[in-house]
Amino acid sequence: MDISPLFVLRQRLHAAALAGAASCPGDARLAQACEALAPLEAVAPVFRKLGDLVRTLCAPEGEGRAAVLLEALTLADALACTQAAVAVPGELRPMEPAVSWGGLMADIPHSVQASFREDMVTARKSSPERLWASPELRPEFFREYRLSGFLRKGLAAQGGYAKDIVEWLGARGEDIRPLLEDGFDPRGGKEMAWRVKILDWVRGAAANDFYCAQLDRGARAAVRTELIYALRHDRGNTARLLELCRTEKGKPAAMAHWVLARMDDPAAWAYFRALLPNQPRQVMASLEFACGGQEAGELVAQELERLLAPLVADAARIPDEKEVQDIQQAFFALPGKTGPAVCESYRRMAALGTSLDDRLRLRHNSYNWKPDCEGFSFQIAVALMLREAILRQPDEGLLALAGELTESASDLFVIPYLTGMLLLRPAAEAYEAAERLLAPEGFARGTLTEYGNDALCRIFFDVELSHARYSRSRGYFDQNFGPDNRSTRLDTYRQDPDWAVGKMEKRACRGFMPWWWSESLERRLSVFRPFAEPLDFRWLEAMMVPEATVVTCRLMFWLADLGDASCCARLSRFWHAWMLKGLDGGKPAERAYPPFMLPEVLPAPAWMYCCGWTDFTGLLELCFRRFGMSSFAGDFFVRMMGHIAPQTFLEEMEHCLELLRRGELDPTYTRKEGLCRRMEQYMSDVRRGMAARS
């Protein structure tokens, strides 16, 4: 029996429902579909019933069409359901097992799974601990055959969460390869791009065939860019990269040029040399981060010469914005370049002295933290850029150059010179050079007057970084570098193994941790540069001056060898005295410190604690008297002391509360009773913590 008229009629009824029952009388197609139902009506009463309903609908006169239409629709849908097809035509083939990582079937309750899945695919701000350290989520869950699929989906999630998944996946090593390669779609989006990054990280050159194959399959957008980036592992890709440089556009093109610059191949340099006159900025952007042979240096030197020449020739000429950007880009290409041409370029720029200072401000690094993002005057920028170059590639030639320029050009070059000495010379020699160059005014000489900060910060870190990084330097190191001192961050340009890094003592930061950002590639480069030898203690001795600022003190902490008891003892004594001086016998401070600004002396107890100092007697009361008991500073101090010296804290707090109750201490910003309660509560917490630890 051919029941197709039923389905046609059903479609017409659906259309009538959209248009309205009032439109049915004039609906010729509905009437036609009803007529076509006649053969079925002859066979079964139920079809006749349907036909009657539709005829009623189509009749020119009649009431209650809405109800009739609904009845007809209900009946038609019910009939269609009973006639629904079930059997599946076609040849059945066996199931092909999909590649899944894990292969475990586990009884994971909905409450755990649903939460896991949602975390994987949404941009929630849940802390990563919620997932990775959750006791409910046992390690085997990540190998459960359903949940492992969501790990891939999570790569497409926005926000920091994807980064956590990425690093977790990368840490699985080769194991994770099937999960990432299975179902790879070169035309995919964010998830596929991340898959390439992780494969790049885990497999490197071993997956070169995969990268090439996916490029040939028509990878696009972000995926294409990552695949091109991954070609850097194998110098055999030079010919392909040259082709890509000619054919690609946009970000893939920029990446192809950038990677080609790393191949250090005669054909690549010939290409760049030919490109330079027409697209100098692109060539310079490609040379960022690259440490090629002399050819790279020659290209950069040549370009800088060309760009600076008009400014040198005409003292009144002010560069326009494009020229400034071109010069800036060439500047950024300097680090990593060595050789006579580059050294000569530095000499010429140093010889210009302050002649360009009024007309040209340049950044020495492309990160955007203030105030460095506003750039420095040309002379300062050259000195800082030489320092960057030495950090990028510690080179004897550059060290000798810095020494030469210190004598011949400006004492600003002390900064790169001492940086290089620390990286390339024995500790004593490095210190003696510093003593010679920075004395007799002491270590405060060489201050960059524009910002008036410690010169030492310029030697060891840039100023703004020092404020942000010192206190986190150890954590930062642990977070960013693995046991072999290679960067563990996936979004960081990975160094080749023969580059950086020697063994590093983690007890003290004995090296520099610079990083650079490539705007054109949206990638950063992090390296760790260890000092040639552990730092000579005389550096720290020289910093222990009464006028030392918190920046210097923090620097001392960063440089201290916490395994050296005598070093620690001396530093702690210094900080203790420095702190007492800062607390000024408990004389109230002249200003209140808002929550985003701590008084300088307050971090000192934490440093002392790390150095094994135990005598914090009297500091609590002095702090209260100076900064107020309920101030942000006071609160901060209480919490710090409760953590580092709980016993002393409890004893001193009792005493301070007694003074408060007697009116000998000012509650400052709040009522006495509330403050007492809060402090007592905190003391109770500290006692509980002590009991738990014991």
Next chain:
Amino acid sequence: MASLTEQQIAALAPNENALSNGRGISRSGDFSQLGRSADGTFYQGECRGSGSKPYITSADFSEGASPVLRCTCPSRQHPCKHCLALLFEILEGKPFAEMEIPQDILKKRARRGGKAAETADEAGDGKETKKSAAKKASKKNATTTAAQAKKLRTQLEGLEKTEALVRSIMDGGLGSLNGAMLETCRNLAKELENHYLPGPRRLIRRLVLDAEAREARGDDQANDRMLGTLEKLWALIRKSRQYLEEKLAGGVVERDASPLFEELGGVWKFSELEELGLTRENVRLVQLAFWVRQDDAREEFVDTACWADLDKGDIVMTYGYRPFTLRKRLKAEDSTFGVAHAPKIVCYPGEGNPRVRWESADIQPVSEADRRRLRELAAPALAPEVKAAKDLLKNPLFEPPLFRLLRFARIGKVGESFVLVDPQGDTILLEDMPGLEGGIRKELAGSTAWLPLLPDATLWEDQCLLGAIWYDAAAGRMKMQPLSIVTDRAIARLLY
């Protein structure tokens, strides 16, 4: 020694936070003075809290598997996190010193024993007491009170308004369901609360949501869904009117086993279903699938579970309703990996897979014998199950899908689609049913995609499958969403 599983502890917890906090307290070692009675029925510990004195927490297992939990903390939550922590201490086998049961506990036990004896006596008075109570109840229910009659009339008024709305929508066409008409629908949905018509109200809300989806996202499936909702609503109006008019005319308002009872605002009590004889006793149920459906029309989460009755052999459902507004306060149900032994369950009236409920159940691990039993119970052929599904699904008032456990010879592919083949060679397409999990995000929903990821190839051959049979109107085809596969060795869940 009391035997406990983590699932049992989770089942006792009032919410997730309490469970998590209890676990945390146990892990952090806040308990001291752990003690246990010689007969292993009483456990006690002192737990450090935020006060100056520790809390005394105890678990009394003298009544059976479900302990009586007590704590001196001021929390109003029961059981509190300290009690749950004590249970975790027991679960983890921490050392408990032997102790005497405190006198106050013994007194409480004695008092409870007295009360239990009273209740037993009452029950033991036997049939007569039950009969006379039933008679009283019946008399009361049978009386047409003015209030109940008024309620019926109010409901009928609401049905009239709903019918008028449906007629005007159909007159103007679905295409015109926007703007002012949509606002009328929203207003009526609110008004129907006062007419004790939750069923029609829910359907109108569903209509409104689909219309909004059509406007906002250009959802081209929305029209079909709206038509389906209108058909359902129309059928409900007609049947409800008939039902209510009969009651009003007959002057009888006693509860009967009609599926319309809940659609018209009724809430079944356990005892009422018992009285109607809708019970099963000494039941063993194995949960085969669990999920949470986000029902935007009801404004509730529905914790849904499929269970197989090991004795009767059918698939029954449990539903736990959690209003959106009480999401954080009401504890969600969770997957159960075990056999629930319930002394008595009640079944709700209705067709297809009956909804069941129980007051208490003991959870035991699933044995190989249980799994073999499931395989015996599975339907041997696809055709009768599909026919049964069609008979139910053609009824607009039936809420799809129909869940069935059936045997299959193999699962394979035709083109890119997954197909199940039964031992007779009949085939059906395997595909996720839209809306089974409600408004959940698309990338989180579904179970069919997991089939090729199953780590054991034997799962695709000669096993049993719990599937949700549904009708795809657009394709004119019956389909099935696979939910779990049962073998002798395991129950492989595809959903949760």
